[in-house]
Amino acid sequence: MRQELGSVLFDLDGTLLDTAPDMHAALVTLMAEYDRAPLPFDAVRNHVSHGSQALVALGFPDAEPAFAEHLKARYLEIYARDLCLATALFPGLSELLEACEARGWSLGVVTNKPGWLTDPLLDALGLRSRLAAVVSGDTLPQRKPAPEPMWLAARQTGLAPAQHCYWGDAERDIAAGRAAGMPTLIANWGYIDAQQEPEHWGADGALDHPGDFWAWYRTALRPEAGLAS
Structure with missing residues (x-):
């Protein structure tokens, strides 16, 4: 379970x-x-x-x-x-973050982007203070698809790895989350080119929109709860 x-x-x-x-x-x-x-x-x-x-x-x-x-x-x-002239949250993610925070859930980022780019980008968008975990590509010797960055994020939040759901748009994201013992979801709005085959990545699910997460959560993880989003 x-x-x-x-x-x-x-x-x-x-x-x-x-x-x-x-x-x-x-x-x-x-x-x-x-x-x-x-x-x-x-x-x-x-x-x-x-x-x-x-x-x-x-x-x-x-x-x-x-x-x-x-x-x-x-x-x-x-x-x-010119790091953050047109960069923004994807549509629907602002509401998703607020809904997670309302539940008392932690939020975090695990990226292969180096910290000298990740940190100022998160600061520019006012996101850094909302994140309990930030692990960049140079935080550890290992990067995704290795599980170590995921485990570090779990330590930063103080929760077990299995209590995190990791979202990504690349095969290495799903591989890292799976290796770390986390449920994983594919962000279909992401940067997935025609040569990739996300249906073979082994994720626990795929989302066409961030708001679809709550239906997945109810059916895949809490089928007995019937929680409202």
């Missing part, structure tokens, strides 16, 4: 926050510095969860490894400068 939930943890890019507009803008700026035509937003959006290295590879597929590292460093400089 599952333990009662007391926390929801989120991946950051593509799950909690729509960072794609600002990450795309940084790539456009970088490409312009090298007189390259910009890639359209739709060609970039679903690659954002793979990080800066993947985005640079999109814009500069012919770059040699050493030059690609230089481009990545420059990309991160540009992105950090």
